[in-house]
Amino acid sequence: MTILVVEGLSKSWGGNKAIDGMTFSLEKDAMALIGPNGAGKTTLLSSIAGITLPDQGRIIFDGIDITKTKIWKRVGLGLVKTFQVVRPFVSLTVRENLELFSRVHGGSDIDSVLEVMGLSQFGNKKARELSHGNLKRLEVAKALMTNPKLLLLDEPIGGLSNNEAVGVIDALSSLKKKGTKMIIVEHRLSEIFPFVDSVVVMDKGKKIFQGTTTELFDDEKVREAYMGGETNVDS
Amino acid sequence: MNYRFEGKKWSRLWISISVLIILLVISYVVNMPYFTFSLIFALILVILALSWDFSSGVTGYVNFGLPFFVGVGAFSSGYLYYTYKLPVPFLLFISFLLGITSGFLFSIPTLRVRGPFFTLLSLLLPLLGTDFILAFWTVLGLPTIGYYNLPTLSGSLDYVLLIVTAITAVISFVLYWITQTHFGLVLRGIGDDEDAIISNGLNTFPYKLVTFSLAMGIVSLGGAIYALFTSYAGVDTFGFTFLMYPMLIAILGGRGSIAGSLPAGIIIVLLSQYLSLYIGSLTLIIFSILAILLLLFFPKGLMRSIQ
Structure with missing residues (x-):
């Protein structure tokens, strides 16, 4: 069963269309959502998460229409978004x-999550004391x-050093193996492409491509709009 | 999370309660009615400060509506005593329940907005409520000027101090305990970044609603204690004093710390009473300026900033 279906989603900000009739579905486990700056990727992700309400279109998650569902209820259904700019609770410890x-949607075991994300040794540290890389993990x-x-x-790896990025990608890989599906917005394509199963490319609020990473580099539209006509990514 | 009543976190509260007990002993030893009186007044303000700190200090929702709930507690004890001649424990309990109810009604519209909008509403709604109560009292032919000769908590000032100390200690303990539970963790999270909590699946509104209702119940209890301490519940119980001092105490004690309110309250009240001997009503102005400066330069509280 397809876990996510987005149909004709549109969102405007002050007359500018940030998303323009986006339609796609998540067929496999991990999908990269890419595109140049201002393509509408974050707005799309925020609309799916419920942070931003779309002007038009439908979002079907796990067979349920969640287009107008409140954000915290979406999380209860099993849909959650991380922020581009990390938002830790700085006065609390990592464990806190x-x-x-721990009580949302059945919750997870704290120690297991700390271990998966490589944060076990920082459990009792205040979040404000963590490095940027560890805050991304948090x-x-x-x-x-x-x-x-x-x-x-x-x-998820924006602004991280190569070593830090590898750590986060490893953690995401182990999550993927455990069956968690994900959509990743990221500019560091060479690091995430080996990890994802499919790619959606956006430009000016519209979908211009959906397929595998291999197919991506043969697509003329993508090369024109996103890569300036050249393939500069190590796939 | 430390749910036991020991460890570094709990040590702060035990230190504060120890200070309270030491002052109680000193009061009995020195046996000066003025000192005992000041201490009781300080503890009443500490009760208000604890409530303000528990609700506003922890969550960051700055509430200016405190005096209204003090008035609710004081006025309702006056009314209930004059109408039904209820005994003191009942007056305290019913004031507490009325405070919770009015806090609940106040919170439903106000907690839907944040930041300066919440603060503005928290100021406007109680002003409206105060006018409404006074108008309602006039229509019913009840005394709007206030209720005099109310029964006191006890005939002996020493016993009054003992009762108020016990109530303060219990409130401190309960509120501090709540902040150490998962419920308190959510409140602290709201203080840090409420949107981040909501986007991770927690509906914060019920948490805030319970917190503010409980806190305003305690404020009303404080108002009733004040009325039954002074034997008077007048319009001035809705006044500015019951906002400025509790806020100042909570900020000085460390915003959101709960435990810091006890020593801070005693220091501020004793200092203000000493100052008022020399500069009279200017004391209130000086302390108001101090509150503004502390809010501007030490928004997380003086103690926390020093740490």
Whole structure:
């Protein structure tokens, strides 16, 4: 069963169409949502998560129409989004950051989540004391506490060093193996492409491509709109 | 999370309660009615400060509506005593329940907005409520000027101090305990980033509603204690004093710390009473300026900023 179906989704900000009739479905386990800056990726992710309400269209999650469902209820159904700019609870410890969500959607075991995300040694540290890389891990860990069926990741390795990025990708890979589905918005394509099963490319609010990473590089539209006509990604 | 009543976190509360007990002993030893009186007044303000800190200090929803709930507690005890001649424990209990009810009604519309909008509503709605109560009292032919000769908590000032100390200690303990539970964790999370909590699946509204209802119930209890301490419940119980001092105490004690309110309250009240001997009503102005400066430069509280 397809876990997510998006049909004709549109959203305008002050007359500018951020998303323009987006239609796609999540068929496999991990999908990359890519496109140039301002393509509407974050707005689309926020609309699916319920942070932004779309002007038109439908979002079907796990067979349920959630287009007008409140954000916290969507999380209860198993759909959660991480933020591009991390939003830790700075006055709380790492463990407390996770404990907050231990009762949402059945909750997850804190120690297991800490281990999966490589944060076990920082459990009793205040979130404000963590490095940027570990804060990115914490952002994903918070989402995992809600026991999600679908994880929406907004630039999970943005701003990280190569080593830090590898750590996060490894953690996401182990989640994928455990059956968590995910949509990832990311600009560091070479690092996420080996990990995802399919790609949706957006430009000016519209979908211009959906397929596999291999097919992506043969697509003329993508090369024109996204890569300036050249393939510069190590696939 | 530490649910036991020990460890570093709990040590702060035990220190504060120890300070309270030491002051109680000093009061009995020195046997000066003025000191005992000041201490009781300080503890009443501490009760208000604890409630303000528990609701506004922890969550960051700055509530200016405190005096209204003090008035609800004071006025309702006056009315219930004059009408039904209820005994003191009943007056306290019913004031507490009325505070919870009015806090609940106040919270439903106000907690739907945030930041300065909440603060503005928290100021406007109680002003409206105060006018409504006074108008309602006039229509019913009840005394709007206030109720005099109310029964006191006890005939002996020493016993009054003992009763108020016990109530303060219980409230401190309960509120502090709540902040150490999962419920308290959510409140602290709201103080940090409410949107991040909601987007991870927690509906914060019920948490805030329960918190503010309980806190305003305690404020009304404080108002009733004040009325039954002074034997008077007048319009001035709806006044500015019952906002400025509790806020100042909570901020000085460390916003959201709960435990810090006890020593801070005693220091501020004793200092203000000492100052008022020399500068009279200017004391209130000085403390108001101090409250504004603390809010501006130490928004998380003086103690926390020093730490």
